[in-house]
Amino acid sequence: MTSMDAAILEALLDEQHPRKLEASTWATENLRDPDLVERDASCTFWFEGWQKLAAAGHLGLIADSEYGGGGMSLIDALLTYEGLGHGCTDDGLIFACTSQALTMQLTLERFGTEVQRKDWLPALIAGEAFGAFAMSEPESGSDAFSLTTTATPVDGGWRLDGTKTWVTLGPIADVIIVFATTDRALGRWGITTFVVPADTPGLTIGPNMAKMGMRTTPFSTVTFDGCAVPDEARMGAVGAGASIFSAAMEPERGFLLVGNLGALERVIDTTVEYARTRQQFDTPIGAFQGVSHAIAEAKLGHEAARLLLYKAAALQQRGTPSMLVAAMSKLASSEAALKGALTSIDVHGARGYVTEFEVERDLRNAAGGVIYGGASGIQKNIIARLLGLPT
Ligand SMILES: Cc1cc2nc3c(=O)[nH]c(=O)nc-3n(C[C@H](O)[C@H](O)[C@H](O)COP(=O)(O)OP(=O)(O)OC[C@H]3O[C@@H](n4cnc5c(N)ncnc54)[C@H](O)[C@@H]3O)c2cc1C
Structure with a gap:
C-alpha cells in the first residue's frame, strides 16, 4: 500500500481523523460569532471571520506555496474543510471559503496564465481580495452552455456584454472568472473564459440578494455592458471555456x-x-x-x-x-x-x-x-x- 493509499484509508475510516478534529476545534474556538443570528437575518458577511481563516492559512490549503498556498494534499484539505464545517456554526462563511478555494482559485491555478495567477492568487489566499466564478445566467442554469453573455473581438481585446446571476461572493468580489460566447453558432465550442477585475469599466455588480439560506454568503448579479478587457484577460484558448x-x-x-x-x-x-x-x-x-x-x-x-x-x-x-x-x-x-x-x-x-x-x-x-x-x-x-x- 502506498502512503497516499494509507492516507485515503485513514480519512475514510476515521471519522474523528486528527486533522479534521484539529480544524473543528480551531473553528469552535475562533469562529464563534455571538452576532450570527443578527448577521443571518441581515444577510451580512463576516469579514473578521474571513481574516481569521486567511491568517490560519485556510483560504489556500491546496494552492501551491509559490502563490502563498499550503500545498496540502486534497485529502488533507478536505479533512480540514470538513472540520471547519463541523466547528463553525456560520455555514455561509465556510461555504464562501470552500466556494472560492475549490471552484474559483483552483480554476485560476489550473488554467490561468502565470500573470493571472501571480496577480490574484496571493491576494485571494491572504484574504486581501475576493474571487468569484460567474457561469449562471437568468436563462441558463442547468443548461449552462446555453449562456448568452457575449465576448466580441475588438482591437487587442474583447468586449463583454450580458448578465451573470447567483454569483457567490459577487457583491464583494475583486476578480471574477467569467464565461462568455465568442460565437453562439458554435454552441459549447464557442465559449471562452476571462479573468476580469471587478473595477473594470462596464462591469456592474448588483446588490446582495436576500436568500433562504447561506444568508451570510453574499451573492448577486454581475452585468457587463460594453466591458472592454485586453486579450491578456483570456483564460485558456478561444473556445476552451466549456472544457x-x-x-x-x-x-x-x-x-x-x-x-x-x-x-x-x-x-x-x-x-x-x-x-x-x-x-x-x-x-x-x-x-x-x-x-x-x-x-x-x-x-x-x-x-x-x-x-x-x-x-x-x-x-x-x-x-x-x-x-x-x-x-x-x-x-x-x-x-x-x-x-x-x-x-x-x-x-x-x-x-x-x-x-x-x-x-x-x-x-x-x-x-x-x-x-x-x-x-x-x-x-x-x-x-x-x-x-x-x-x-
Ligand atoms: C446558494 C447558491 C450559490 C450559487 N453560486 C453560484 C456561483 O457562484 N456561480 C454560478 O455561476 N452559479 C451559482 N449558482 C447557480 C447554480 O449553479 C444554479 O442555480 C444551478 O445550476 C441550477 O440552475 P437554475 O437555478 O437556473 O435551475 P434550473 O436549471 O432552471 O433547474 C430547475 C429544476 O429543474 C431541474 N432540471 C433542469 N434541467 C433538467 C434536466 N435536464 N433533467 C432533470 N432535471 C432538470 C433541476 O434539477 C431543478 O430541479 C448558485 C446557486 C445557489 C442557490
Whole structure:
C-alpha cells in the first residue's frame, strides 16, 4: 500500500481523523460569532471571520506555496474543510471559503496564465481580495452552455456584454472568472473564459440578494455592458471555456459540499444530545423509536455521503476518472444534509422552528446544496448516462 493509499484509508475510516478534529476545534474556538443570528437575518458577511481563516492559512490549503498556498494534499484539505464545517456554526462563511478555494482559485491555478495567477492568487489566499466564478445566467442554469453573455473581438481585446446571476461572493468580489460566447453558432465550442477585475469599466455588480439560506454568503448579479478587457484577460484558448467549466465542475461536484457534511455531523450531534435529554411522558424522547430511527437514518445518510466524498477525492488524487462517484457524492451529501436538518427540526419540536434556538437555520442553509454545483436532477442525469441509460 502506498502512503497516499494509507492516507485515503485513514480519512475514510476515521471519522474523528486528527486533522479534521484539529480544524473543528480551531473553528469552535475562533469562529464563534455571538452576532450570527443578527448577521443571518441581515444577510451580512463576516469579514473578521474571513481574516481569521486567511491568517490560519485556510483560504489556500491546496494552492501551491509559490502563490502563498499550503500545498496540502486534497485529502488533507478536505479533512480540514470538513472540520471547519463541523466547528463553525456560520455555514455561509465556510461555504464562501470552500466556494472560492475549490471552484474559483483552483480554476485560476489550473488554467490561468502565470500573470493571472501571480496577480490574484496571493491576494485571494491572504484574504486581501475576493474571487468569484460567474457561469449562471437568468436563462441558463442547468443548461449552462446555453449562456448568452457575449465576448466580441475588438482591437487587442474583447468586449463583454450580458448578465451573470447567483454569483457567490459577487457583491464583494475583486476578480471574477467569467464565461462568455465568442460565437453562439458554435454552441459549447464557442465559449471562452476571462479573468476580469471587478473595477473594470462596464462591469456592474448588483446588490446582495436576500436568500433562504447561506444568508451570510453574499451573492448577486454581475452585468457587463460594453466591458472592454485586453486579450491578456483570456483564460485558456478561444473556445476552451466549456472544457474549463467541465474541469472546474469535477472538484465542485465532488467536494463543494464538504463543509455541509461537517455541519450535518454537528446537526446530528446536537439532535442526539437533545433527544437524550428532552423528556416527554417521563421518557427521553430518544427512547421513542420514531425519533431514534429518524436520527439513525440521518447518520446513515451522513456516513454514506462521507464515504463517497473521500472515494471521489481518492480517485481524483490518483488521476482516475471520478465523474460518476463525484456526481453521487454531490447528490448524497446535499440530500443527506437536507434530510438530516429536517429531522433535527422534527426532533426539536417548536425549539427547532424558532430562530433563537439556531436549529432552523441549519435547514435553510442545507436547502441550497441541492441546487448549486449542479441541481440534484442533473447529478441523477450524469449517473444515469454513465450507467449507459439513454438520456
Ligand atoms: C446558494 C447558491 C450559490 C450559487 N453560486 C453560484 C456561483 O457562484 N456561480 C454560478 O455561476 N452559479 C451559482 N449558482 C447557480 C447554480 O449553479 C444554479 O442555480 C444551478 O445550476 C441550477 O440552475 P437554475 O437555478 O437556473 O435551475 P434550473 O436549471 O432552471 O433547474 C430547475 C429544476 O429543474 C431541474 N432540471 C433542469 N434541467 C433538467 C434536466 N435536464 N433533467 C432533470 N432535471 C432538470 C433541476 O434539477 C431543478 O430541479 C448558485 C446557486 C445557489 C442557490
